[in-house]
Amino acid sequence: MYAYIDGKLTFKNPAYVVVEAGGIGYHINISLNTYSALGDAERCKLYTWLHVKEDAHTLYGFADEGERRLFLHLISVSGIGPNTGRMILSSITPVEIQTAIVKADLPLIQRIKGLGAKTAQRLVLELQDKLKKEGADSLISMPQHNTVKDEALSALVMLGFAKQTAEKTIDQILKGTEGTLSVEQLIKQALKNL
Numbered sequence: 001m002y003a004y005i006d007g008k009l010t011f012k013n014p015a016y017v018v019v020e021a022g023g024i025g026y027h028i029n030i031s032l033n034t035y036s037a038l039g040d041a042e043r044c045k046l047y048t049w050l051h052v053k054e055d056a057h058t059l060y061g062f063a064d065e066g067e068r069r070l071f072l073h074l075i076s077v078s079g080i081g082p083n084t085g086r087m088i089l090s091s092i093t094p095v096e097i098q099t100a101i102v103k104a105d106l107p108l109i110q111r112i113k114g115l116g117a118k119t120a121q122r123l124v125l126e127l128q129d130k131l132k133k134e135g136a137d138s139l140i141s142m143p144q145h146n147t148v149k150d151e152a153l154s155a156l157v158m159l160g161f162a163k164q165t166a167e168k169t170i171d172q173i174l175k176g177t178e179g180t181l182s183v184e185q186l187i188k189q190a191l192k193n194l
Helices: 032-038 065-075 082-091 094-102 106-110 117-134 148-158 163-175 183-193
Strands: 004-012 016-021 024-029 043-052 057-062
Touching: 004 024, 004 032, 016 043, 024 057, 032 082, 043 065, 057 065, 057 082, 065 082, 065 094, 065 117, 082 094, 094 106, 094 117, 106 117, 148 163, 148 183, 163 183
Parallel strands: none
Antiparallel strands: 004 016, 004 043, 016 024, 043 057
8 A cells, every 4th residue: 555654753762663654654664684784863764564354454665665675575474474574574684585485495584583484495495486576676666767667677577587587588688689778679579579
């Protein structure tokens, strides 16, 4: 529902922050990774995810889009809820988590509080292929000024195509085309070739 909240940071502790935006103070649960990234900033922009339950609506905030994307992957695994996902992101950095899952480093995953052997195995089993497909740099936030190629590649990855395959296809199209293509034209041609 909320993509991000940008506003004045009125309260901060390692578990949550309060961000005032448009005269409303939002209570946003955060990980230690996000807490560290905020530093001493007076203003902040947190990428959010709203968890709706019968008895509560809870906002979770992340320092960047990559961390939020990893969090959503984590909670898609059965047995891992939002609080466990936040615990995982608080224990080690998102890049370390992604690397541990891709390389099936079970001992490192099991060191995270609340994760046993079965949950660690389930994490690797369910997420290893997804995270490999996205590529190692998927946790790096998207640049603010994307090129046509970047935007088309991002769209194709979101549609479920492997990043390397999509990138090769886009490069072939760009080499064989004279003039410039719009993002839409590039995506349409890439879809024909994939």
